[in-house]
Amino acid sequence: MLNMKKVSKTYRTDTVETHALREFSLTVDEGEFVSVTGPSGSGKTTFLNIAGMLEELTAGTYELDGRDISKLNDKERSKVRNEKIGFIFQSFNLIPELDVFDNIDVPLRYRGFNADERKRRIEKCLDRVGLTSRMKHYPAQLSGGQQQRVAIARALAGEPRFLLADEPTGNLDTNMADSVLDLLAEINDSGTTIIMVTHELTLADRAKRNIFVRDGQISDGPPELHFAAAASA
């Protein structure tokens, strides 16, 4: 489903050249739950940005569902992001001026669905994350865990091919984090592919496969990661 071959990403300023990803290769199959871990500055977020088509890669190829998407123009990239990828961010990234309904509606409007279809999807997703009663609440009126559930509902509403989660529990307490991770596991069990970027090794063991990134490349990772992955297998 997702196939990156020798992907590199280099940031350049007048004086400095930073290699965030170096010949990074990864294949993720349909239905997988993959965690990507690594220390700060290892290239996790760059990988997420490339995988989510938020940034363009410098070299290599990136295929999504067999289609080379590294050469797409901005409009085509926006369309692929909207239709195939669901994003879950660490800081939820809900739009504060919009209520829960309108927040989930944002990507659906870009998709061009009619009002009835959008309403149906929003209600279905809110029901799935257990927040139907909060439909007219604004983000500021919700707890962190509820906000992240809304973000997950927004990510699911477009019925994407895979979810990209960036530190999805980073701003949550333990109970809320567990609840969100349970929800992600449930979503994965229903067939949605999930790639979760996190720096916490304890969270990574909730995934079915762990990738450790260091210096912009996939690495063997620390022993505890192997242990956790083996234990979860």
Add this chain to the structure above:
Amino acid sequence: MDIGPVWRAMLKNKAGFVLIALQIAVTMTIMVNAFAIMQERANNVGRESGLDEANTFALASAWFDEFDRDLMKIRIDEDLALIRGVPGVRSAVASNSFPLRQGGWSMSLQTEPGSQSPDSIGSAIYFVDEYGLDTFAATLIDGANFTPNQVSWQVQNDDTWPATGIITEALAKEIFPDEEGSVVGKTIYINDNDPVNIIGVIERMQAPWPGWTGVERTMLVPQRRYSDFQRYIIRTEPGYRDALMPEIEALLANSSKDRLIRDVTTMEQVRKLAYVGDTAMIRILTFVVMLLTVITGLGIVGLASFNVSRRTRQIGIRRALGATKPAIVRYFMTENLIVSAIGLTIGGILSVALNMVMVEAFSLEPLAWYVIPIAMIALLMVGQAAVAGPARRASNISPAIATRSS
């Protein structure tokens, strides 16, 4: 166009939008009413005086030797004969004033004699001879011109009036509002009790005061005045004016050393001077309207730029969720469209209200129906143009900003 969520998001941050909407409303109110004033002033400036302005000029002769009534009559007759004899001169007359000069005579005219007549109407008075109509390019539409033997001579400040007069059509309609036929042969009274028989009606000839509401009410009377100050109005054949002005000035100056020739002016110069206030008003109001429009435009740019800065992350999130660059531009354009629509609606109401007050207070013409829609479209375009820059900047915000720590 997704107006619903844009509108709901705006309601969460009302202050800036309300201020801009009010600014647009005030700008529109001032713009529309300033335009109404400008239009009226422009109409004034563009009015025809009745003269053949391109081929007419005036000059004054001031004798400074001892005043002698008989000598003065001879001098005026000689001057007019001299001027009329110059090749290229079509006609000339000695008169107390002429249209647009901003100084002249006015008298009350009435249809019945007596000092308390309720129907008296003010009119400009020009003293002319039989050359008056041709010199002033007046078109006689009824009756006849003065004959030489109708032209009398009077000393300055003598209030004896000639028995005949020629009036403008506008004056005829005002003084005889119910008369559907000819007014030639009718008698009007000047100076309370002096009868004047109307012998002709001319199409138009303005009074000397362009700002006067009765500027089209004029009467010509066949009279010359014994005065050591004479004003000659000279109409040339087409194309001769500029050459004849210095020639006639020199001719008159050389014919008598006991006078000064002064105030040699074309009618174009007179017109410019007469409407200098109106022209200045048009310029000032144009400047004010442009300034206000620019300030409003800058206000919109400022608000949009502020919103782009404030919502950088939100824009990145929208891009990450699938918004194309044009979709981001459309978002800000829609936002501005909503603010403008509110401002312009309020502005439309205020414009009409202010215009009603101005019509009542200053006797202005009511607004033409098309002024408000034109102003709305113009301000809408200004708003959309003003927001285009910040909106384009917003569309260039990277979607990757969504994954950066807030």
